[in-house]
Amino acid sequence: MQRNPQVAITLGDPSGVGPEVIVKALATLPVEERRDFVVVGSRAALKRANAITGAGLAFGAAEEGDPALIRVDEVPIDGDLPAIGTVSAVSGDASVRYITRAVERAMTGRADVIVTAPINKEAMNRAGHHFDGHTGLLAHLTGSKSSFMLLASERLNTLHVSTHVSLRTAIDRATVERVLATIEAGQRHFLRLGQTPRIAVAGINPHCGENGLFGDEDERFLAPAVALARARGIDVVGPIPADTVYARAYGGAFDLVIAQYHDQGHIPIKLVAFETAVNVSLGLPIDRVSVDHGTAFDIAGTGRANHVNTLSAIAYARRMARAPRGAA
Template structure:
């Protein structure tokens, strides 16, 4: 990673495993690299994670050799208990994200890495978003964004994410499918690759010529045709029961999934601990771990930090592409 590349890591829900996977991941990095990171959150939560995980990181709100930089964010109340859904924790998680977005929009950091938040806690605190995706779109003034799940052998980008299956079907229209293809194509170009893209069908067997639905021929196929006309290497729609296996075995670099579970299930089957969530279509860069707050093990020090290391690694990749473009 370039010495000029700066990455902010948000604490996530302070009652969850976010602080623990952060301190474990930063401990695993060479000390010289830690100077490139700022944790947006609270030193109290990080010290609590230090104790749970048996790590010995030092934290500071002012530049200090050997200490992890912390952008301290005031929370509304005392630090919440570990492992419990709470209004204070939900509100704090949003405050961390808001501050990190401010840093990114100001150009003070090149990428944000987010630890997991709890949607129930966030909504309990009055922040009614579907998660990071909707919140980040709101904070950056973006009309919409796209979720890409990235792993070593399988990558998916989603036409829709946190909406009902009925709503997802309604959203799978030509304009949105085309925009999703283009977002994936541009992202791969940015990281130095021209992606071979496949569009997964919406209906069983892509509708079997109208027998099981007409959406694939009516909406998805025209999106693929229009993308091809723009010079994008894309095929489809291809039946979803085969396209992910073909991509995993090397036929495609990216699969356009039509809804949340269609794309998430195959990724979590083959790369549960290593896949990361990347937000596309925003004016800032954001990568996240692809797991939840795990309240059942929070505070025990058992949380696996491999996913956080993967998120940090991917953030380095896209942050470097940002600084190289300047």
């Protein structure tokens, strides 16, 4: 009988909605499935969220065998539990230590996949952890030279050439080598999940530059990358103007769109799948899936945070964990 994948869930910023959506999501799972999860973080923050939401959970140690208890890999907060809804260095440092512990579990085979709750970049940087977010931090912790952000939903998937950089820097990063590497990363991921993808590359300029009238980056960098990928047997077309490619993909013409920068990929996904789309890191030696929302300090502590996206992340993580990494 196939073993259930072991999922490590990081608590996220303890001042945000992460603890609340985690306890609400776990409370919906059958009791017999809860042994497949371990929450990495502060038990005190979890208990506070449990009281706020009325989730009715009980917590045990990471090695706990009782499925009625949520297993917790305790990473204590340095000092008092920080206030809800505030940006603080204490919370920023704690969130980084949670991720670090979860990566250690994954790298040593004690977790098959990581699911991450939202963190706050300002809080991280206040604590001296100068990363662009989860993507850069995970690449650093795993020794990866590069990683890629996939936003995945039922009808639209987009993989980014660049993410948390300025638009000017994003244009500079859209090289033949980087675009080709992004296409290949998407191809490997979909093959691993049992699907040969139809990939479209979104143009970087309006109308893909209109034959040089609005820029020549599409002709100089994107088109050659597509040609190289096609020569390697990948079903990819483009560049296609970004103002039409997402509608075509949503309508079923493509399985994956290669976005050239953060907002080009995030806006369409959040328009059509705001509650269900998940963030997947590709190119790492471990599997990681995240919710696609932030810490929501404005509603943290109210118990109103929606946990649907957390359940989507858990479902996608389990799907990845059941697919061998060498399947592609």
